[in-house]
Amino acid sequence: MKQNFLIICLLVLSYAGFSQNNAAAITLLDEVSAKADNYSSLKIEFTMFVENLHNGKRETHNGIAAYKSGYYKLDIMGQIVYSDGKTNWTYLKDAEEVNITDNAENQNMMMNPQSLLKDYKNNFKVTYIADKFEKNRPLVEIDLIPKVIENKKYSKITVKIDKTKKQIYSARYVGKDGVSYLIEITKFTENPSIPDSEIKYSNSLYPGAEIIDMR
Numbered sequence: 001m002k003q004n005f006l007i008i009c010l011l012v013l014s015y016a017g018f019s020q021n022n023a024a025a026i027t028l029l030d031e032v033s034a035k036a037d038n039y040s041s042l043k044i045e046f047t048m049f050v051e052n053l054h055n056g057k058r059e060t061h062n063g064i065a066a067y068k069s070g071y072y073k074l075d076i077m078g079q080i081v082y083s084d085g086k087t088n089w090t091y092l093k094d095a096e097e098v099n100i101t102d103n104a105e106n107q108n109m110m111m112n113p114q115s116l117l118k119d120y121k122n123n124f125k126v127t128y129i130a131d132k133f134e135k136n137r138p139l140v141e142i143d144l145i146p147k148v149i150e151n152k153k154y155s156k157i158t159v160k161i162d163k164t165k166k167q168i169y170s171a172r173y174v175g176k177d178g179v180s181y182l183i184e185i186t187k188f189t190e191n192p193s194i195p196d197s198e199i200k201y202s203n204s205l206y207p208g209a210e211i212i213d214m215r
Contacts, residue, residue: 021128025142028161029120035166041068041194045187048076053178068194082201089201097210123147129158138163
């Protein structure tokens with residue numbers, strides 16, 4: 001009888017601690033989201049690891065991204081992507097062509113980790129995982145589980161948040177197809193000066209490229 005009582009007490013204490021950690025994780029996400037909303041512009045340098053669970057292969061790619069007033073530009077893996085949040089213009093360097101496509105939610109979250117935090121309470125269930133210390137940075141690891149998963153290409157997103165800087169340190173998208181993407185930010189520049197000509201797509205940027213409208 002005493003043993004059962006002790007087990008119940010331990011379970012209650014464990015649940016209370018879990019709830020407190022989850023509440024602290026949500027508070028931290030709110031702080032990061034509020035800070036991100038105040039950026040007028042943003043530049044990040046990052047490393048993307050592509051992990052294929054089927055064959056055990058892991059690819060590494062370095063990239064640069066810039067964000068300003070709903071626009072973003074991404075340079076990675078031999079292509080440059082421009083987006084206004086609705087339409088993507090993808091310049092393929094080797095093929096000398098520009099593909100025009102509609103911007104999907106999945107693409108937007110992959111290209112812009114900051115967009116994860118917009119309305120995240122309605123889109124995800126938040127689960128605290130652990131406090132960690134990596135590369136001299138105090139981090140909090142959090143799982144974001146989509147509330148509606150049917151139309152998603154991933155089953156969950158694991159983010160690590162820098163507690164001191166209130167910034168996303170990394171985001172790992174666990175793909176339903178067995179391929180996961182880990183984006184680790186190596187340099188984070190807040191509110192840099194970005195001219196419109198640098199971030200907004202124009203046909204004059206690549207005058208010799210073939211334009212292919214795939215919408």
